[in-house]
Amino acid sequence: MAHVISERPPEHIDAGNCSIRRYVIADAARLVDAVTSSIEHLKPWMGWIDEEPVDVSQREVHIATWNAKWDAGEDFMMGIFLDDIQVGGTGFHLRGAVDSLEIGYWVRTEYTGKGIATAVTRALTTVAFEMGSIRTVEIHHDVANVVSGLIPQRLGFENYWTGESAIEAPSESGIRNKWRMQQADWLAI
Numbered sequence: 001m002a003h004v005i006s007e008r009p010p011e012h013i014d015a016g017n018c019s020i021r022r023y024v025i026a027d028a029a030r031l032v033d034a035v036t037s038s039i040e041h042l043k044p045w046m047g048w049i050d051e052e053p054v055d056v057s058q059r060e061v062h063i064a065t066w067n068a069k070w071d072a073g074e075d076f077m078m079g080i081f082l083d084d085i086q087v088g089g090t091g092f093h094l095r096g097a098v099d100s101l102e103i104g105y106w107v108r109t110e111y112t113g114k115g116i117a118t119a120v121t122r123a124l125t126t127v128a129f130e131m132g133s134i135r136t137v138e139i140h141h142d143v144a145n146v147v148s149g150l151i152p153q154r155l156g157f158e159n160y161w162t163g164e165s166a167i168e169a170p171s172e173s174g175i176r177n178k179w180r181m182q183q184a185d186w187l188a189i
Helices: 025-036 047-051 056-072 116-130 146-154 183-188
Strands: 012-014 019-022 075-082 085-093 100-107 136-142 158-164 175-182
Touching: 012 116, 019 116, 025 056, 025 075, 025 085, 056 075, 075 116, 085 116, 100 116, 116 136, 116 146, 116 183, 136 146, 146 175, 175 183
Parallel strands: 100 136
Antiparallel strands: 012 019, 019 075, 075 085, 085 100, 136 175, 158 175
16 A cells, blocks of 8 residues: 655666756656666556657656655655656656655666666665665566666565566566565665
8 A cells, every 4th residue: 555755765876877857847858768668668567658759848847746755745656867868767657655655666677787777776775774764675577677676686675475466567477576675674784
């Protein structure tokens, strides 16, 4: 069940080899380009890709909706940028316990395998635990999406649950892994 938090993540986060930031309306064309160029790569794993491609005006509406949720403390959608190129998307989602955040991520086709998702997840995990009330960071993925599972594994997250879940995208198996990192464990790394 989703919840609302009073804290907000920073609007700009340095992830070493790239930056993570809250979307602005001016990002619409970059986001259209990133998603459109990666539809075939994302289609097996991302249920939301079924509505793609969308045009810039539709993307502007999405960004405005995401920013309203950000301002309300309900969800935090961000872009991943390398200089002026959008190389992916990420965010904090409030789908678990009140003191937890779930990180989601996708990377543009031509930027996969370069450590971007790992760097982004590392940076977001640190930011989450700096927010004060967050004690647990989670990552969820279908077990068939082996590549997505490498990120929490590399970062020392605990795979605490594997079980049945709804199939949301064509290549999903219906079995989901849930990974978590506790604040005390992250600070000890």
